[in-house]
Amino acid sequence: MILGIDTSLGSAVAVVEPDGVIRSQVESVDPRGHAEVIGTLIVRALAEASITPADVSHVVAGMGPGPFTGLRVGIAAARTFALGRGIPVVPVASHDAVALEMLLHSALTGGYEDVADERFAVVTDARRREFAYTVYRGLDDDGLPIRLAEPALIPRDDLDAVLTRDGIARRDAERIPAALLAVCGARAITAGRTIASADALYLRSPDVTPPSTPKRVGT
Amino acid sequence: MNRSEPLVLGIETSCDETGIGIVRGRTLLSNTIASSMDEHARYGGVVPEVAARAHLEALEPAIHAALAESGVALSDIDAVAVTSGPGLAGALMVGVGAAKALAVSLGKPLYAVNHLVGHIAADILDSNAPPLEYPTVALLVSGGHTSLLLVRDLTSDVELLGETMDDAAGEAFDKVARLLGLPYPGGPQIDRVAASGDPDAIAFPRGLSRASDMAGHRYDFSFSGLKTAVARWVEQRAARQEQEPDVDWSLPVADVAASFREAVVDVLVTKALAACRDYDVPRLLLGGGVIANRRLRDVALERGAAAGVTVRIPPLSLCTDNGAMIAALASELIMSGRPASTLEFGADSTLPVTEIQVAESA
Numbered sequence: 120m121i122l123g124i125d126t127s128l129g130s131a132v133a134v135v136e137p138d139g140v141i142r143s144q145v146e147s148v149d150p151r152g153h154a155e156v157i158g159t160l161i162v163r164a165l166a167e168a169s170i171t172p173a174d175v176s177h178v179v180a181g182m183g184p185g186p187f188t189g190l191r192v193g194i195a196a197a198r199t200f201a202l203g204r205g206i207p208v209v210p211v212a213s214h215d216a217v218a219l220e221m222l223l224h225s226a227l228t229g230g231y232e233d234v235a236d237e238r239f240a241v242v243t244d245a246r247r248r249e250f251a252y253t254v255y256r257g258l259d260d261d262g263l264p265i266r267l268a269e270p271a272l273i274p275r276d277d278l279d280a281v282l283t284r285d286g287i288a289r290r291d292a293e294r295i296p297a298a299l300l301a302v303c304g305a306r307a308i309t310a311g312r313t314i315a316s317a318d319a320l321y322l323r324s325p326d327v328t329p330p331s332t333p334k335r336v337g338t
Numbered sequence: 339m340n341r342s343e344p345l346v347l348g349i350e351t352s353c354d355e356t357g358i359g360i361v362r363g364r365t366l367l368s369n370t371i372a373s374s375m376d377e378h379a380r381y382g383g384v385v386p387e388v389a390a391r392a393h394l395e396a397l398e399p400a401i402h403a404a405l406a407e408s409g410v411a412l413s414d415i416d417a418v419a420v421t422s423g424p425g426l427a428g429a430l431m432v433g434v435g436a437a438k439a440l441a442v443s444l445g446k447p448l449y450a451v452n453h454l455v456g457h458i459a460a461d462i463l464d465s466n467a468p469p470l471e472y473p474t475v476a477l478l479v480s481g482g483h484t485s486l487l488l489v490r491d492l493t494s495d496v497e498l499l500g501e502t503m504d505d506a507a508g509e510a511f512d513k514v515a516r517l518l519g520l521p522y523p524g525g526p527q528i529d530r531v532a533a534s535g536d537p538d539a540i541a542f543p544r545g546l547s548r549a550s551d552m553a554g555h556r557y558d559f560s561f562s563g564l565k566t567a568v569a570r571w572v573e574q575r576a577a578r579q580e581q582e583p584d585v586d587w588s589l590p591v592a593d594v595a596a597s598f599r600e601a602v603v604d605v606l607v608t609k610a611l612a613a614c615r616d617y618d619v620p621r622l623l624l625g626g627g628v629i630a631n632r633r634l635r636d637v638a639l640e641r642g643a644a645a646g647v648t649v650r651i652p653p654l655s656l657c658t659d660n661g662a663m664i665a666a667l668a669s670e671l672i673m674s675g676r677p678a679s680t681l682e683f684g685a686d687s688t689l690p691v692t693e694i695q696v697a698e699s700a
């Protein structure tokens with residue numbers, strides 16, 4: 120069984136079988152409060168899947184992009200859950216889960232032929248008047264979304280112009296489907312591939328500037 | 339769960355130290371600390387986002403190191419403990435998320451505890467000291483906090499007598515070190531240059547120590563006025579040099595450092611001993627990273643002895659922020675029969691000291 124954890128937008132946890140059958144998916148859409156809900160969500164996801172921690176073979180971690188503070192909670196949780204069981208962590212870019220969901224949905228509704236060649240961008244709120252976006256087109260032979268460009272930040276006002284120029288459809292996402300994140304992980308495991316870096320996808324440096332000389336206080 | 343000598347793994351991420359501690363009952367098995375201090379040096383103080391990122395990277399290796407050092411397997415652990423607050427919110431959240439998932443994964447109870455009370459619990463792990471006696475006054479001084487507590491019982495009765503109204507004492511050391519052109523962290527640097535200085539050379543102010551402060555702020559601290567006074571003194575000296583280029587008005591760094599340090603130490607010790615006297619408690623416990631300051635330890639011991647107050651100072655490795663103190667506090671809670679925390683708690687950056695354990699199960 121594969122446990123998927125993502126806190127890049129809200130908090131979401133899911134359990135899927137190695138072949139991709141979804142056993143459970145629970146979430147909190149609260150864009151804050153990740154630390155509050157993460158433990159309960161893991162317990163609920165396991166319970167609804169009728170499994171115990173001992174049944175989990177891999178933990179899939181959503182690596183972002185996403186607002187830093189929340190994003191870290193899920194990655195930390197994925198790492199320590201795996202540590203407690205002595206099992207591997209499989210990092211997955213959070214936007215991959217949204218891309219896979221869209222492509223699978225199109226396949227189920229018979230529209231896949233129309234979108235298989237479509238270039239589209241998964242777009243999420245990155246706060247500070249920016250979006251995070253990743254450009255995709257179709258699925259590869261392993262059933263994983265093909266990333267045409269890696270996740271990047273863009274000022275909100277610039278996004279549409281850039282996408283229109285390049286003929287890319289815009290697909291906004293408000294939530295990350297943890298089950299599809301886990302399915303991406305499951306497919307990567309089956310294919311023996313590493314599909315994301317093990318480091319959090321912050322996309323931003325901590326905004327701090329080294330101090331100049333101390334301010335004068337006057338006399 | 340073994341309640342007579344529980345094996346507890348503690349996780350502490352409230353500031354810039356990623357601390358993993360393992361204790362068995364009151365025995366310290368590992369006190370593993372990964373610090374991001376070097377990454378903050380160029381900013382002259384702890385940068386919360388830098389600290390939080392460092393926690394995420396350091397946690398897993400630190401847990402491995404602590405297990406290796408203690409020769410313990412995760413499956414042997416009786417409980418997981420974590421700091422819920424107070425501290426930097428984003429930094430605390432990393433530890434809270436990690437601790438919850440670890441506890442669920444292991445199927446073990448989780449104890450969410452108070453960082454400041456953890457500093458007191460650190461004393462219990464000092465195998466060379468006689469058992470901690472109650473009540474005791476505790477003075478906790480670090481870069482993040484300056485608090486004076488009355489501890490009647492570690493697991494059930496801790497009262498905040500006073501705290502800093504502005505900067506923590508450790509922050510004041512950092513800021514004054516910068517004024518004097520000394521690197522971060524400022525405490526050891528000030529201590530080093532002050533060694534050859536005259537602590538009475540300059541009469542810097544003692545914050546919240548006037549008779550009029552005694553009603554409302556008897557046990558509170560303030561260090562921002564002191565920092566401003568040092569800055570002003572340094573500026574006036576430079577201005578003087580400009581006016582009189584032929585006279586040597588260069589900064590007597592050693593005297594400024596020694597006089598500043600004396601002002602900080604004097605206020606800390608005076609107020610701590612006043613609390614001992616007012617509450618008729620002949621015991622004072624010191625904790626927090628600033629306890630590394632030699633002068634603070636010496637003055638506390640000397641003036642404590644004169645006042646008939648026994649001063650306890652745990653080893654420095656237990657005074658700075660660490661996971662062992664968090665594990666030790668949880669161990670005490672377990673041994674006193676307290677139920678575990680539920681999973682429904684978060685990081686509380688301003689957690690009051692009266693909340694020794696957070697989200698206790700019904």
Ligand SMILES: [Zn+2]
Pocket residue numbers: 453457480482483626658659
């Ligand atoms: Zn502390």
